[in-house]
Amino acid sequence: MLEPQSRAALTEQLKPPTGFELSHAVGTTFTLDLATALAVPLSFASHRLSAQEDTLGVLDAIRRAADRVDVFAQAGEISMGARSDLVAFLEPMVHPVALRRGLFHPKVWFLEYRAGERTAYRFLCASRNLTADRSWDVIVRLDGQPAGPGEKREAAAANRPLVELLRRLPSLGVHELDPARRARIDELGERWRNVVWEHPDPMRSIAFHVFGVPGASAPDLHGKRALIVSPFLSDDGLRMLRSGVRTETHVLSRAESLDRLLPRSLDAKLSTYVLDEAATYSPDDTDDHGGFVPPGDRLAGLHAKAVVVDRLDGAHVLLGSANATDAGWQSNVEVMVEFVGPIPKVGVEATLDALGELKEEYATTGGSEPDAKEEGERKLEAFVRVLAGARFTARVLPADPYALRVWAEDSVTSALASRADDVSVRWHLLTRPDLGSRVVSASESEGVLLKGIPLADITPFVVLVARDAAGNERRTIVLARLLDDVESRHDAIIARQLTDRSAFVRVLTLLLELSGAWTLTTSSSGAAGFFGTADASGVGTGLFEALVRAVGEGHHGLADARRIIDYLREHDEDAVLPEGFDELWSQVWSAHLELSGGHV
Structure with a gap:
């Protein structure tokens, strides 16, 4: 488990091996913070920079990585932390995803590095999104190299789920990917077939599981005892994961999730835990320079996902993105990596011992219901995802300064009409909160015309803000297709720095x-x-x-x-x-x- 006091843990895993440079990186995330995403190119150029806060250094790193990095994220779950002009250079890298069923929830990185004729590969599978969240997470890092002549058949069989996901990603995007990017991802998928992975000690085998795609199959979870670590739970999901467990099951989750289980799910074979308060707060917390860390800046909450099952052939340890819910294991797109290792070292009891005082027993009778506000927020989030899954288009119109006409496809107006009585939606440009509208037209001729926009403020990033009758508010960023873009737009952004x-x-x-x-x-x-x-x-x-x-x-x-x-x-x-x-x-x-x- 990682103690994420900064994004350093992820950026360190992305950093190329000594002597290598990035060839291609494809990442996936459920939630995406654009400001946090600026740190990703820095990972690949960190040997050239001494301070991540250096705007010009960040600009250089992003320009280097522009055609070598692709990030796929759930539409409706894209946000912006600290404002920065430089997110404009992320536009070609970011690809919102909208699924017909379930959510796009994997948190993986496909990484290829080169040094002359040599090639190295790395696969990261995590429970953490590409945001600035400060929570307890897990991450798997596997390093690999091209398979030898006698290893290719076995490598192709093992890597097949990852290859299928990688090659499917371009077709999941809200907008059609640039043909050159799509071809690069396909080519990476072909090379990914023939990668042999190093086994982390003491694991003796590795398997990959991708859920929510055609042909997906769940791992075999039959065994003597189990440990489930998951911040979110459902009765159906817990029942499915426990169905093949003969004796006790231990569950580490959040108090709210445990309290909402039905009483019948809490039987004598189930032991329940939460993170100890000391795991998320300590009066002795200090930052990297020994200074006091305010409570709001400390670790907060459980976000790790893991399943450990003791079986006759050893402990099966699954790490990745899937919560212990029926959606997590049946309808969402998720990725889990399965290891098999010795029970005395990585089995259920060994893992519980390793967690030590980080966990504490939590007694609950279950049966609590979410309050009306929480239920309203959940429905509003789902509605915003529907809006963000539609195609928005913006056309640049020549003027002095420039103008922008914005419109959306028919499904947006239909969705707005369905909730017109209880939800209001407004939108504005990411770069100009003062320029927007409450109208979303379904045709270019009726699209909203925004005037008086300096070239550096032209952007395809549009902020949607939805508010329901109860006062709940939800906002997200959509990436519109930008037509008639001005060639010197990025030059104007650079000039502003x-x-x-x-x-x-x-x-x-x-x-x-x-x-x-x-x-x-x-x-x-x-x-x-x-x-x-x-x-x-x-x-x-x-x-x-x-x-x-x-x-x-x-x-x-x-x-x-x-x-x-x-x-x-x-x-x-x-x-x-x-x-x-x-x-x-x-x-x-x-x-x-x-x-x-x-x-x-």
Whole structure:
């Protein structure tokens, strides 16, 4: 179990092996926080950065990962924490998913790394979503390599459930994936067939289970005794998991979930536990620097999912995303990894002993009902997921500033009409909470027209806010299909980050380094320290060398840099250009044109 005092646990697992770099990453999550997702590209470029809070460093990392990372998340469960312009660069990576039945609930990562001709693979299967939640979770990390000639048949059989999920993901998206991205995912699936996984000690076998997809089959849970760890429970789900257990079953859950079980589910063979209060709160809690951690910033609640069954052939340990509910094991898309290991080390009693004082017995008679407010919130969440599962479209209209016309498909207007008496819905652009409407049209001709939008604020991210008659409110972010996008939109967003000459120098050098023309090896504490010694004008020797190295055919950094420079000049924002830069840039660009034969 992980103690998630920060996102460091996940980012550390994503980080490439020494000497390797990311080739492709495909992740899945139920809930997605866009601000948290900005940390994912940093995982793959962490050797180049010293501070995750560095906006320009984050920008560089995202640009590097833009065509190599795909994240699939349940539509209606996308949110935004701290606001950041940089989420615009996540647009091609994020793919909302809407299912006809059940929820999209897996939390896995398919990772491929390369170092020259060598390839390495990693599979992560967790109970944690891609959010800033601070809860107790579990995560499985498996490292693998391409199978040898005599291992391919066995590898293909073992990996088949994961391959089928990976190749199915593009078809689950609300919007059709870009053909190039879809092809890359298909190609990764083909290579994933032939991966041999290292077995973590002391496990002797591994099996993968994907629920909620055609051909899915549940694992065999017959055995002598069982331990179930799950924050959410249902009577049908618990009965299913216990049906093949001959003696006692131990359940670690939340008090509310245990209290809502029917009394008949709480028989003499069932022992129930919750996390001890000390596991989520301690007056001695300190942060990484020894400072006091406020109660709101400490660990809170159980989110781990695990099933351990003692059988004749050993302890079967299943870890992943499925709660002990009938939906979790029958209708939702979920992933669980099954290990078999020695009972004395990983069996039920051994696991209970390992949990130690983290757990405490909890006596309940069950039978409690959710209150009206909670039931209303649940219905509103489901309604918002229906809205978010529909296709929204936005078209950019040329103006000064720009305009945006937004509309949705027919199913949205139908859904709104069905709840018109008790639910009101409004929407606005993520970048501009002041620009929105209570109207959602089903055709472009009647779509809502938003005027006076600066280019950097154009976005396909739309916030839906639903409120019911009882005062419950639920909001989510939908990703609209953006038509007639402006080529320089991301340049405008970058330009907005350039508040002074130092920031300009930093961004320019990052663009050059992105093209492979320069290698950063020192601290990112500032423009001078990062790029070499700067003179009074702010143009450092490091920047000069980076410009010179980027000259010639085969480097795209200068073309990227020119777009930013031209944008700044066109919009009278060239005050951030260092003194003497114009002359230097003119000479570098002329040399670049000559050496590249005019092909830039």
